[in-house]
Amino acid sequence: MTGERPPVPPVPPARHVPPVPLESRLGYLLKHAQQRLARASAAALAPLGIDGHELAVLAVLAAEYPLSQVEVAGRLGVDRTTMVALVDGLEDQGLVERRRSPADRRKNIVELTPEGRDCLDRAERARLAMERRFLDPLDEETAAALVRALRILVVEERRIAE
Amino acid sequence: MTGERPPVPPVPPARHVPPVPLESRLGYLLKHAQQRLARASAAALAPLGIDGHELAVLAVLAAEYPLSQVEVAGRLGVDRTTMVALVDGLEDQGLVERRRSPADRRKNIVELTPEGRDCLDRAERARLAMERRFLDPLDEETAAALVRALRILVVEERRIAE
DNA sequence: TATTGTTATACTCTATAACTATA
DNA sequence: TATAGTTATAGAGTATAACAATA
Numbered sequence: 001m002t003g004e005r006p007p008v009p010p011v012p013p014a015r016h017v018p019p020v021p022l023e024s025r026l027g028y029l030l031k032h033a034q035q036r037l038a039r040a041s042a043a044a045l046a047p048l049g050i051d052g053h054e055l056a057v058l059a060v061l062a063a064e065y066p067l068s069q070v071e072v073a074g075r076l077g078v079d080r081t082t083m084v085a086l087v088d089g090l091e092d093q094g095l096v097e098r099r100r101s102p103a104d105r106r107k108n109i110v111e112l113t114p115e116g117r118d119c120l121d122r123a124e125r126a127r128l129a130m131e132r133r134f135l136d137p138l139d140e141e142t143a144a145a146l147v148r149a150l151r152i153l154v155v156e157e158r159r160i161a162e
Numbered sequence: 163m164t165g166e167r168p169p170v171p172p173v174p175p176a177r178h179v180p181p182v183p184l185e186s187r188l189g190y191l192l193k194h195a196q197q198r199l200a201r202a203s204a205a206a207l208a209p210l211g212i213d214g215h216e217l218a219v220l221a222v223l224a225a226e227y228p229l230s231q232v233e234v235a236g237r238l239g240v241d242r243t244t245m246v247a248l249v250d251g252l253e254d255q256g257l258v259e260r261r262r263s264p265a266d267r268r269k270n271i272v273e274l275t276p277e278g279r280d281c282l283d284r285a286e287r288a289r290l291a292m293e294r295r296f297l298d299p300l301d302e303e304t305a306a307a308l309v310r311a312l313r314i315l316v317v318e319e320r321r322i323a324e
Numbered sequence: 325t326a327t328t329g330t331t332a333t334a335c336t337c338t339a340t341a342a343c344t345a346t347a
Numbered sequence: 348t349a350t351a352g353t354t355a356t357a358g359a360g361t362a363t364a365a366c367a368a369t370a
Binding site: 240241243266267268269 | 360361362363368369370
């Protein structure tokens, strides 16, 4: 708090390379890796007219049948209110259709159209190619360890947290 | 599009465990790992009255001196307009002080107060303990590979992207 | 003219509340 | 009374534009 300071040492030119204290932080690394992948994913799916959330909906619908909107929302871990807009967008593009469940007329069964199935196939190929490019700078063993680690942290640990 | 459908197979009870198609997706895994860590980080830092962004500012300030607001913003990869509110909050808590640069009177030199330095020390210990707990379910080798992979993807690859 | 700090604005994402129709 | 779909609203976070002071 005294006025004595070293006489203004030169500051290195401002670059976007983070200084030492940041690049070893797990929070910094995870956040920026996620953002980088999100951008790559958006770019890879843009030609197909969908985004990552919409692709996830299509994939869930293809894996299980029949599913209502809340059930899809539960699989994806999103709120049922956000699912409405998601299904709206997919329906506008003709990729899914809403259908009242005969067994429970409160439920909207969401089902893939043939166009939706075709879009899903092409989107999955685009996603796989994107993930391969994204992991390309890693050697095979490190890439496998990354996926294994994330799966343990996200999938296995959830059981404990519940 | 015909009405012929299998007679409504039973739907498994809705749980939050993602179905097969999601847990192998890099995007899903990275996003949820990041969210999980962000929650753990917030909980670990809450007793100190700061959040992860504020801790990052303190750490950058401790590593380089002197730094103006834009320079800190550049190190963190955030906009200079968001840096204003960040420094406001830290200054209100007495952790940093603004000081006009004599060399360039447009610049605000941001410097740690003794309280800020103390807060940084305790926050860094809390963060390290939190990261250890977060990585605890991984064996040592996998945890090291995770950090190494993220560092390559985030730090090394940026040079190429620029 | 360009840069720094600042404010105001807009836009995205998400969470909450409330309404309806069904059960 | 509870659930499914829907809408509206509010909040956090972030990006953009503009302005004053300074270079």
